[in-house]
Amino acid sequence: MRRFWSCIFLTFIISCDSNDTNRNPFLQEVSFRFELNLNLPLYNNLNTIGNPVFVGNSGVGTRGAFVMKTSIDNNFIAFEASCPNHAPNNCSTMEIDGQNVVCQCEDFTYSLFTGQQLNRPDDGNRYYDLLFYRTTLSGNTVTVFN
Template sequence: MKVRLALILLVLSLSCDSGGTNRNPFLQEVSFRFDLNLNLPLYSNLNNIGNPVYVSNDAVGTRGAFVMKTGLDTFFAFEASCPNHAPNNCSTMTIDGQNVVCSCEGFTYNLFTGQQLDRPDDGARYYDLLFYRAVQSGNSVIISN
């Protein structure tokens, strides 16, 4: 019985993956919390589904965040720095409808899903947008990581 238990424990310990997580190597995960008051004109677009807002505050993420209302009570927030290279002078993306575009390579990402829409088929590893938590509380949307 002890031999079986030892064998089972050995198999389980060898089958565990000790590799790191599959996180984006280009973007640091910074902790923050920022409240967006939906009564302010700056964030009034967030009262309607599908109207993204760029939050350029230095206290939000690496290069700010894109926030969009995606359902009646649902908001998504994503890092504004392109996830496929280190932050630099061209890595802050711009809004193009319900997508964002990186001016470095022209990569396009969807703000409803965070997915890269024009992923090259060159065998290289490409990352989707870095997701931040976004929760509505009364007339505010709280984004955090």
Template sequence: MRRIYAILLLLNICACSNDSSNRNPFLQEINFRFDANLNLPTYSPLSNTGSAVWVPTQGVGLRGVFIINVGFDQFRAFEASCPNHVPNDCSTMILDGQLVTCACEDYQYSLFTGQLLNRPDDDDGDTRYYDMLEYRASFNGSSVTVSN
């Protein structure tokens, strides 16, 4: 009987996962909800596949969000603050088509994937680089809802 309890305890411990290693230490995650009405001129570019907009609204993300139409009524939304350092004067990224660039180090990210495209080649291997922080994006009729 003790052996069964020991095995169950071991399985329970092994089944637990710790996602804290994936957590970006530079960006705090905040709760928000934002609706982008595609009938409004500001968000109407999102009606076209591959088009992106920056939403700099206070309280929507840390420094706003980027929303992109990735096709087939699917949208993705990402934090506008560079994920590889603490938010500061130069950390709000600049939208250029389907790419965004951090003015601090010229890191460039894809809005289709959120991936850092020009990851530095560090000799020490100890530096960790983060991809963009993604938020939930859902499409309903003529509105894209972004939330966290």
């Protein structure tokens, strides 16, 4: 009997999850897949490094996505367009400012190269960086997905 309870206890300890991942409570991670044809004039900026494009199509993330080419090796990066530090509302869709994006609600600024918040307040509160989306390149088509 003692062996039985020891096995149960060991199973319980092994099955416990100590994942400290802090999910963003403001943004849901929705599943989507969207293709960007680099031959189209709408996505022409993506042929040059550091020129972001806003993709506001329905079904792309929560409020759309920002996509940008980051290297000569044709690496692309994509981030959610809704400000990660409050629930989506009428001012939470960010706007492009060079290679950064700015939330109009609080004037928070985020880098499109790293996704990090550049003007994080030092008030002891938890602030989130941009929500990252995966990208792949096949021929002249960039696929953004989650």
